[in-house]
Amino acid sequence: MPANLAKPPVAVGDFIWTDEAACAAMAAELAQAMQPGLLAGDSAYIELHGTLGAGKTTFTRHLLRALGVQGRIKSPSYAVVEPHDVPGMAIHHFDFYRFNDPQEWEDAGFRDLFAAPGLKLAEWPEKAAGLLPRADLQIHIQPPPQTDQGEQRTVRVEAFSPAGQQALMALQAPGALSALPAAAPAGAQAHG
Secondary structure, three states: OOHHHHOOOOEEEEEEEOOHHHHHHHHHHHHHHHHHHHHOOOEEEEEEEOOOOOOHHHHHHHHHHHOOOOOOOOOOOOOOEEEEEEOOEEEEEEEOOOOOOHHHHHHOOHHHHHHOOEEEEEEOHHHHOOOOOOOOEEEEEEOOOOHHHOOOEEEEEEEOOHHHHHHHHHHHOOOOOOEOOOOOOOOOOOOO
């Protein structure tokens, strides 16, 4: 059983993105919370879950911009991983949607990338289940059930480590983002 499914999260937060600007704001808050640790040589691993088109890659682009990535940020759908360099930190964006062969994990050196300091972001992590380390954060993005409901997304952030819990607390801090009431419906587990 993958490590992330074996134990419940230590903290959970529910959010609403009313539009892409809200997505960008959450990404900027998360970047601000994580950047000092990443610049100090820490590691962080974030999994992004959601159906196709949910907004995983859009969120990742906003997060990478907020961390200082310059130039084109493309989806690693075909390459499986795209590296990004920011002075003082390494960032690797994975998309396991087309990942089929566990031997590819070893051949591509993914074990070494995940063991190295820096930020790792993974879309479709369930496709590499059993190979990935325990995530610090899982972000579950769910679009509305009907397409006529616009850009709104329900977002559940689950923290699985002290670093993930600290990042989630920064998102929930007064003046950061508006958390939904605790009784709000949970976000779905899917990709985009």
